[in-house]
Amino acid sequence: MTPADRAAERFREVHGHVPVGVWSAPGRVNLIGEHTDYNDGFVLPFALPHRVAVAASPRTDGRIAAITVGDDGIPQRAEPVPVAALTPGRVTGWSAYVYGVAWSLRDAGFPVSANLLITGDIPTGAGLSSSHALQCAVALALLGLSDITPIPDPLPTASPLPLPAPALSPHGTPLASTAPGTGTGAPPSPPAPSPPSTATTTTPGGTTPGGTTPGGTTPGGTTPGGTTPGGTTPGGTTPGGTTPGGTTPGGAALAAAAAGGGGVTARFGGGGEGGGGRPSLEQVARWVQRSENDFVGAPTGLLDQTASLRCVAGHALFLDVRSGAAEHIPFDAPVLVIDTRVRHSLADSAYGDRRQGCERAAALLGVGSLREVGTGVDLGGLPEDLRPLVRHVVTENERVLATVAALRAGTDIGPLLAASHASLRDDYRVSCRELDIAVEAAVGAGALGARMTGGGFGGSAIAVVPPAVDDAVRDAVRAAFADRSLTAPRLFAAAPSPGAGRDR
Numbered sequence: 358m359t360p361a362d363r364a365a366e367r368f369r370e371v372h373g374h375v376p377v378g379v380w381s382a383p384g385r386v387n388l389i390g391e392h393t394d395y396n397d398g399f400v401l402p403f404a405l406p407h408r409v410a411v412a413a414s415p416r417t418d419g420r421i422a423a424i425t426v427g428d429d430g431i432p433q434r435a436e437p438v439p440v441a442a443l444t445p446g447r448v449t450g451w452s453a454y455v456y457g458v459a460w461s462l463r464d465a466g467f468p469v470s471a472n473l474l475i476t477g478d479i480p481t482g483a484g485l486s487s488s489h490a491l492q493c494a495v496a497l498a499l500l501g502l503s504d505i506t507p508i509p510d511p512l513p514t515a516s517p518l519p520l521p522a523p524a525l526s527p528h529g530t531p532l533a534s535t536a537p538g539t540g541t542g543a544p545p546s547p548p549a550p551s552p553p554s555t556a557t558t559t560t561p562g563g564t565t566p567g568g569t570t571p572g573g574t575t576p577g578g579t580t581p582g583g584t585t586p587g588g589t590t591p592g593g594t595t596p597g598g599t600t601p602g603g604t605t606p607g608g609a610a611l612a613a614a615a616a617g618g619g620g621v622t623a624r625f626g627g628g629g630e631g632g633g634g635r636p637s638l639e640q641v642a643r644w645v646q647r648s649e650n651d652f653v654g655a656p657t658g659l660l661d662q663t664a665s666l667r668c669v670a671g672h673a674l675f676l677d678v679r680s681g682a683a684e685h686i687p688f689d690a691p692v693l694v695i696d697t698r699v700r701h702s703l704a705d706s707a708y709g710d711r712r713q714g715c716e717r718a719a720a721l722l723g724v725g726s727l728r729e730v731g732t733g734v735d736l737g738g739l740p741e742d743l744r745p746l747v748r749h750v751v752t753e754n755e756r757v758l759a760t761v762a763a764l765r766a767g768t769d770i771g772p773l774l775a776a777s778h779a780s781l782r783d784d785y786r787v788s789c790r791e792l793d794i795a796v797e798a799a800v801g802a803g804a805l806g807a808r809m810t811g812g813g814f815g816g817s818a819i820a821v822v823p824p825a826v827d828d829a830v831r832d833a834v835r836a837a838f839a840d841r842s843l844t845a846p847r848l849f850a851a852a853p854s855p856g857a858g859r860d861r
Contacts (some may be wrong), residue, residue, distance in 0.1 A: 380857070382493035385402045389777050389808070390753060409491045413472065415471055420437040424473070425451060454653055461647045461651075467503060646658070686764050692850065693827070695795040698791075722747075727751065728754070732755065753777060785813070789814060791843060795807070802830040
């Protein structure tokens with residue numbers, strides 16, 4: 358039974374009638390491009406087959422009420438709250454993620470009173486964006502109860518994402534001149550791009566079967582395990598969204614990464630509403646981001662919401678966060694997710710400190726964001742604690758571009774994943790012992806590359822693992838944890854899956 362099926366069934370049991378509809382949204386893995394989204398940079402996520410589902414029906418008393426059903430099958434109820442009375446700080450725990458979306462939509466002109474029942478199978482606290490999947494599913498459900506379906510992304514073309522030539526810094530000291538092995542050096546040069554391949558098209562809505570995975574705890578509650586579903590997308594097409602408009606500056610790898618083809622490009626205009634008052638998916642992502650930033654108190658960027666709403670099956674989403682340009686890059690390499698079971702909370706961690714450090718560095722460098730810092734910038738004038746943050750963001754953007762070029766050309770991305778993990782560990786300092794052990798064990802057993810994924814401070818690592826060594830890699834990771842008396846990790850394969858949508 359899928360989370361959507363389970364949500365519909367439990368809703369009927371609790372409320373005595375079937376829901377008006379069921380909406381679901383996936384978790385995500387970020388292949389590469391960590392902590393670049395809130396610096397207006399580049400990211401390359403794909404959607405997981407694991408989802409959060411929300412069954413919903415309208416209320417007539419102006420209140421919103423939520424129930425989550427976990428692995429144990431026991432409903433956990435949040436106190437109904439008048440939508441008009443929602444304010445940041447009034448609601449805490451898991452229900453803040455739900456009611457915060459209602460608050461954000463209310464302020465945007467969509468006050469929706471509803472009964473919601475939530476199920477899911479995304480391991481939470483694992484750095485796989487379970488909270489954003491929950492919020493995206495809630496947003497689509499509340500809009501859907503008002504007969505509002507967000508405007509789907511424009512149909513993509515077959516051309517690769519065009520990017521302008523690099524905007525190099527006038528400063529003289531090379532940013533990537535640090536010693537090898539520190540995690541701060543330049544990424545490998547991107548391979549020569551291949552000629553454009555046959556065009557692909559966006560994935561139509563429908564269901565995507567998945568495997569059965571164990572669930573985990575939600576923020577302040579629980580989510581159930583179960584069979585991984587796909588889900589139909591609004592209007593029969595895979596939904597997407599857009600990110601802020603603007604120009605696209607670059608680093609040294611921009612020109613090389615922009616050449617070549619083989620992906621599906623979608624270029625999106627500025628956000629807001631259109632189509633007779635229907636919001637764009639860009640705007641939905643922004644409403645969700647506002648709910649988490651200002652209601653929950655987690656200073657996240659736009660990566661996770663956008664990935665959950667816009668990804669399509671069989672592709673990674675190459676997103677330029679600042680311009681809103683995107684390309685669906687075909688990606689079918691076997692990826693192993695290693696959930697270390699070290700739990701993190703972005704609202705309670707040092708995540709916010711890193712973001713504030715990036716903002717301070719950008720201000721001191723006289724730029725709007727670290728996206729504007731070229732590879733030749735001299736960081737000598739920055740405080741010592743800020744230099745590594747800037748190094749990571751600039752070189753990570755370069756690694757995203759080089760990874761896109763490698764995927765277009767069909768060449769190895771393993772060294773780029775390794776360099777990303779080293780930079781996150783040494784420069785951004787968001788890795789942890791368990792993540793480092795997982796990466797080292799996976800690569801030592803034959804994985805082509807591995808890195809931590811997500812915000813860090815725990816959570817998950819990913820590894821690109823050829824089928825011939827899959828068993829050996831899994832055994833090596835488990836043994837490495839057992840040898841150190843660590844909690845056994847959860848391991849599962851991840852295939853790029855559809856984005857959020859309506860299931861019934």
